[in-house]
Amino acid sequence: MPSKRLSVVVTRRLPDDVETRLSELFDVKLRDNDTPMTRGELLDAMQSADVLVPTLTDTIDAGLIGQAGDRLKLIANYGAGIDHIDVDTARTRGILVSNTPGVVTEDTADMVMALMLGVTRRIPEGLATMQEGAWNGWAPTAYLGHRIGGKRLGILGMGRIGQAVARRARAFGMQVHYHNRRRLRQETETALEATYWESLDQMLARMDVVSINCPHTPATFHLMNARRLALMKPSAVIVNTSRGEVIDENALVRRLRGGELAGAGLDVYERGTDTNPELRSLPNVVLLPHMGSATREGRLEMGEKVIINVKTFADGHRPPDQVLPSML
CATH class of the missing domain: 3.40.50.720 (NAD(P)-binding Rossmann-like Domain)
Structure with a gap:
């Protein structure tokens, strides 16, 4: 009997190919529109999911992380920058953080x-x-x-x-x-x-x-x-x-x-x-409107890194792009 699939919440619209592959691998809740989640929506996601896939438009601060559910074990950021995530607080709660370095x-x-x-x-x-x-x-x-x-x-x-x-x-x-x-x-x-x-x-x-x-x-x-x-x-x-x-x-x-x-x-x-x-x-x-990384190739590669990080975690291993204290 197959093991229960991880519950994953994605906070923004991602390229179709990325969303499709995530849906094939995990129990995914996708965003219907391309607006940032409200703080309340982020909190609901963090209280119900095993994995959160945020972007730089989501402020994941100590207050939100402190109210996260016991299920949340990985914040797999879609993007390289992680200054919008309180990595230290996440670590104290036993929540891993990964990113997508090198892609952009x-x-x-x-x-x-x-x-x-x-x-x-x-x-x-x-x-x-x-x-x-x-x-x-x-x-x-x-x-x-x-x-x-x-x-x-x-x-x-x-x-x-x-x-x-x-x-x-x-x-x-x-x-x-x-x-x-x-x-x-x-x-x-x-x-x-x-x-x-x-x-x-x-x-x-x-x-x-x-x-x-x-x-x-x-x-x-x-x-x-x-x-x-x-x-x-x-x-x-x-x-x-x-x-x-x-x-x-x-x-x-x-x-x-x-x-x-x-x-x-x-x-x-x-x-x-x-x-x-x-x-x-x-x-x-x-x-320019934050277009530095805006290529189709780059966005797909970012998604592929997110998938690898989540899949590796689901298989019981450390995500290859885990953010460590020495990186901060």
Whole structure:
């Protein structure tokens, strides 16, 4: 007689192939619409399921975890970032947490380059002109931007994504610099032709473009604060595809508005969907709706990792992508 299947609750709509495979393997409750669950709905799910499959739009804090049912034994996050989950509290309750690392690396690095080019080459301005039917023909001084070849790129956070950005930047002829909690191994640094800066402040003062690729932790909250933004050259550009909380958004607006920074390309925001209206009004800013990992291939791979984590757990083993204390 087959053993009872795990009860799994999925908090958002996932790609059809992923939902179908989950349904084949487990007793799954899928989301009918693609809106985030309310706190009450999340609590109901956590009190009735063996496994919860949340996304970054779900805040799984200590209060919710404290009220979770005894059945809940795994939070299999659909995504790599886990700052929306109180992993420590989950661990004290005997609840494992897994994620989907490595899947979005190449997609996010592509978006870094897209934002970099979008800002420096004034692509949104040109696009708006064409869409409005306002183009009157080519002119020698129209829409002048800057080439990125030969420019210095400072990468803040040299993990998987930071290194993927470095490889792309070298292909564009940029000089790669980086600041990281730990210096890369010599062979990796050499392969990337990257210059390490122990001092973030010293690196920022010398860069033409700064790419934020570090996670959001208590240590990185407002890491790019007003003082550090002031260190950057007025001709410099900042790009952020990691977490919005890493940049003090109000300080960034002040410097952009005052001409003390040349531009910004942002895919993430300090207050989530509540974007600063002043950012939307600045011509030297490119804003995207958290599209960094939005490829069909990436979303399917994320789902496959979730399935592997849940299936491995169901078979009595530790999920391969379990989040451990040393990772936090």
